[in-house]
Amino acid sequence: MTLLKVEHLSKHYEGRRGMIERLTGTAHTVVRAVNDVSLTVDRGEILGLIGESGCGKSTLGRAILRLHEPTSGRVSFDGTDVTALAPAALKAMRRRMQIIFQDPYASLNPRRTVAQIVGLPLELHGLAEGEEARAIVARIIERVGLKANQLDRYPHQFSGGQRQRIGIARALVSNPEFVVCDEPVSALDVSIQAQIIALLQELKQEFGLTYLFISHDISVIGYLSDRVAVMYLGEIVEMGPVNAVLSQPRHPYTQSLMSAVPELDREGPRRRVRLTGDLPSPLNPPAGCKFHTRCPLAAETCRRLAPVTEQVGPGHSAACHRLDERLNLLAEAGA
Ligand code: SF4
Helix, strand or coil, X not given: CEEEEEEEEEEEEECCCCHHHHHHCCCCXXXXXXXXXXEEEECCCXXXXXXXXXXXXXXXXXXXXCCCCCCEEEEEECCEEXXXXXXXXXHHHHCCEEEECCCCCCCCCCCCCHHHHHHHHHHHCCCCCHXXXXXXXXXXXXXXXXXXXXXXXXXXHCCXXXXXXXXXXXXXXXXXXXXXXXXXXXXXXXXXXXXXXXXXXXXXXXXXXXXXXXXXXXXXXXXXXXXXXXXXXXXXXXXXXXXXXXXXXXXXXXXXXXXCCHHHCCCCCCCCCCCCCCCCCCCCCCCCCCCCCCCCCCCHHHHHCCCCEEXXXXXXXXXXXXXXXXXXXXXXXXC
16 A cells, blocks of 8 residues: 655755856756656555665655655655645654654764653654653663663764664654655664664564665665665656566666676676766756766667656666667676
């Protein structure tokens, strides 16, 4: 059953006018961080969202929660149009939709104790106060692997992994149904990453959670997710069941991501598909297919026309002009 439905969601920012714009009197530039994204997440599902740094993944997660106000489009959660909610109703909805931030160092107020940090959502949503709130905080703190006698300590007294456990406790203390996990392990040591991933899996089962799991690490996404959405320069270029997308990636960008992960290759070694150039600026995205400036398969049509999203298998879609040719960068690169 669909819990979250995102329809044509965009988030554009007005850029600052540079000297040329000021001298010529031209309009403000626009940063198209997220552009016309549609997706669904079923209740109990983990949708992995993968893409390079700067592709708009985190902005999409925040726009879904209206932490960043969407420019256009619609987000429905359990049948309610989140994008149309007035402030009081949005605040109530936030109890059900939470976020775990990437940086456990920056996301915790250094002047507040663990009890205050984790207890804040209980206070904000009027769920509990005083000793009752402290007891609830103690329970969730112990559940995420810390000790109840650490409630009066401050964030700087914990390691990075422990701080992320505090962030997870803060997200879950109000008993949400949906959590945006925004690169929750990428700031942690590799040895700690596995512990936090295992904890998130356990908590998902225990609390019946649904995750949008954002990561630039396709190994993490492949391990955790039921389905995966691949994002490039603010747009979803491929989406589908994780096994289909990772074993038979159809978009050249997904193929390039896969080529960097030999351990996910079940058919023998692949040579690395190296993309040329950097991710273009969302201030000035390329015309046509936004990937054409880096795509080894780009043709003339790609430079002029944006591809439409097509079904390429059960629940599996991709946006590329050359899907019918079934080109595979991985096979070509390994040949
Ligand atoms: Fe590459 Fe063209 Fe497909 Fe874009 S549409 S991914 S440039 S082949």
